[in-house]
Amino acid sequence: MDRAGVDRTAWAVIRVLAVSCVALLLLIAGVLFSKSIPILSSVPLTNLLFSSKWFPLRGEFGFMAFIAGTLMVTLMAMIISVPVSLLTAIYLSEYASMRVRNAVKPLIDLLAGIPSVIFGIWGVAFVVPAVRYRVAPMFGINTTGYCVLSAGIVLAIMVFPIIISVAEEVLRAVPRSLRETAYSLGATRWQTVKHVVLKEASVGVLASIILGFTRAIGETMAVLMVVGNVAQVPGTVFDAAYPLPSLIANNYGEMMSLPLYDSALMFAALVLLLAVAGFTVLARTLPRRVARLQQ
């Protein structure tokens, strides 16, 4: 084959490979959906999503407890993580000296690389007892410590590096000249950040938060180990919960033993997939959309 022939053939093969990634996403969604059809056709969708009756033995599949568990744990994590991460990102991009930045950034990258199971055992060793013996008694509440709050704390730390690194990049992309203008008008550093930098970067910062949220929704092992895994709609943050990923991880072994049970678990996976896909597209599309509007 001559050189032009090699060129054509190679790219033709690779194009097929690239197209098959798109196909992979559709395939995963398709397989999970087709597996969910039995449960979707035998239980009305409103019951699936909004009933909290979870009795697989009797054929009652209400996902409310799991959806509520996922949302509460994720929200808890975001409440802790968003302010801390954003303040850290602002500090690193606007205030910190080169030396501090160069010392802190590698540590944040390292935090991003720690396996989730390590966060899980840390949660069991440290967070769970702390919540049980220190935090809960302050509110006069009895808890095992395996609860929404513990899972939220562990998850918040896992989300730190994602929000920090994306937000910091967005903040640094704000043109120097805008800051100089604000300083020349007599603004303090914080006033510049508040009125100029954050305003300019707001959409990107929002995208960083959404990306953190997506990561938190699907996190399995660390949450599974500290959240208690009780199928109930948690009343307070000191109650145990049972998020969707834990449901799949704990029960895949028995899913063939009951009718519709496998279908129910695949429906749970489908819900996760759709939620994550929606939020990711939102986070990636939003900044560009808004930039186009502003032009």
Added chain:
Amino acid sequence: MKPSAVEESLFRGLMILSTALVVGSLLAVFASVAFKGLPALSVEMITQTPKGGYYIGKEGGILNAIVGSLYLAIGATALSLLLGLPVALFLTEVCGDTRTASYYRRVLDVLCGVPSIVYGAFVFTIMIVLRARASLLYGIVAVTLFEFPLMTRAIDEVLKKVPQRLRETTYALGATRWEVATRVVTRQALPGILSAFLLCFGRAIGDAAAVLLTVGYTDNIPTSLSDQAATLPLAVFFQLATPMPEVQQRAYASGIILLVIVITLSLASRWGSKKLTRYINR
């Protein structure tokens, strides 16, 4: 003090506090895993497989899980590189900045965000259809699926940074696109590709959710792709789930081993890409 100065120092204080909290939480994780695990850490942990009664506190180690994790991560990461590098080259060298490229990137971003448990569930479903049992092979497939989009996007970002004039110079010499991609762009991006590889390797070693559903668990070292395999995260998880305090302590010791591997990879990626960067054209 003026109100603006008060606000300034208040927020500066909060920022320093937040940064300290983030760094502190990293140190807290290291410290409490080390504190709990060090007493149980021994040479046998990394040189022996579990002996009879290991899970009630008798002798043995977790060599099975260490080797299983390495097999799994090497297999999956090599496969992802094999798939990811060509796709990344296709995006930067053929699609360029077109709309097509941004659609592909969007799809890859979605795939990057899909939780590993969903990949696990997907492969598990395929296994049921094929009537296959859990094995190293399906573990590698599941981990490859979730690692390959990460790898592709990471390499894609590296390739974008290769200076355009290098490509143009090579085209001017009469090279085809394929030649430019393989002989110039890939070589220029080698340090970045190495970091992407090590980053993904770390992810593969640390993943537990996709593997939980697909790879099984065994006390033996796998000898073929159709064997079940143990992995380090699963070893940590299962040992902690036992009722015996001695075995639970070994979960933390296994955690230390896992952490040491992950940190070494992270340092190697930093050092390696710095070292290699000397040889590339800027």
